[in-house]
Amino acid sequence: MGAVPGxxxxxxxxxxxxxxxxxxxxxxxxxxxxxxxxxxAWQQGWVPVPDDEQRRRVALLVxxxxxxxxxxxxxxxxIALPRAELIVALDYPRWVSLSRLVRRTVxxxxxxxxxxxxNVETLRGMLxxxxxxxxxxxxxxxxxxxxxxxxxxxxxPVVRLTSPRATKRWLAxxxxxxx
Numbered sequence: 028m029g030a031v032p033g034x035x036x037x038x039x040x041x042x043x044x045x046x047x048x049x050x051x052x053x054x055x056x057x058x059x060x061x062x063x064x065x066x067x068a069w070q071q072g073w074v075p076v077p078d079d080e081q082r083r084r085v086a087l088l089v090x091x092x093x094x095x096x097x098x099x100x101x102x103x104x105x106i107a108l109p110r111a112e113l114i115v116a117l118d119y120p121r122w123v124s125l126s127r128l129v130r131r132t133v134x135x136x137x138x139x140x141x142x143x144x145x146n147v148e149t150l151r152g153m154l155x156x157x158x159x160x161x162x163x164x165x166x167x168x169x170x171x172x173x174x175x176x177x178x179x180x181x182x183x184p185v186v187r188l189t190s191p192r193a194t195k196r197w198l199a200x201x202x203x204x205x206x
Contacts, residue, residue, distance in 0.1 A: 031056055031201055032112030032184075033093035039117030040170045041163040042128025048117065048194060049097035055201045056095075061088055063098040069144050073152075078102050114185045116174040117194065121167060128163055 035058065037049040046062060053060035061067070067084050068076055076084070085103045088094060089110040099107050117124075134140075135148040152158055177185045188194040 033058060034089070034110055034112045035095045035115060036099050036107065036111045036113070037095065037097050037115045037117070038099055038170075038174065039119070040121075040124045040167050041159060042124040042131065043117035043119050044124075044127060044191070044194070045097040045117060048115065048198065049095050051198055052115070052201065053095050055198065058093050058095050059091075060095045060097070063096055063100070065144055068100070071144050082106060108183065111183045114177060114183050115197075116177065116185055116187045118171060118174050118187050118189050119191070123191065124167075125160075125163060128160060132159060
């Protein structure tokens with residue numbers, strides 16, 4: 028792979044490891060990493076940032092010369108996608124992302140580790156109809172269709188990674204930023 032472009036979206040289904048890969052990619056390239064959950068989407072108390080404010084924040088972020096973001100919400104994709112130079116798509120089988128998500132969520136419930144601007148995952152939240160695990164089931168097929176659509180008609184180059192092993196191999200080949 029060698030050097031990578033300066034504006035990268037890491038995209039995948041919930042629980043696939045987008046944030047972990049985006050942080051690793053930022054370490055290898057020196058590009059600034061921005062967490063969608065922390066920087067754009069959530070406030071304390073699990074209050075979502077209003078859509079117009081998310082769009083404003085995204086517009087400012089993607090206007091920069093270089094960045095890595097760990098996701099792309101449909102409600103502001105029209106702003107971020109035209110500025111992206113590369114999409115790294117984690118297109119893993121459901122069992123991979125779901126097992127990672129359940130494990131991560133249970134650990135966070137037990138440890139009460141703060142995420143998404145000071146929020147804490149709870150057992151009650153994990154079992155609710157609004158839980159991240161339920162969201163995984165609601166969004167899995169749609170996100171995979173999105174990835175496959177980008178590959179079929181790429182406005183932006185896409186690196187599709189289909190297993191954690193392939194992702195690890197790809198990341199090891201990344202050496203820095205273009206230009």
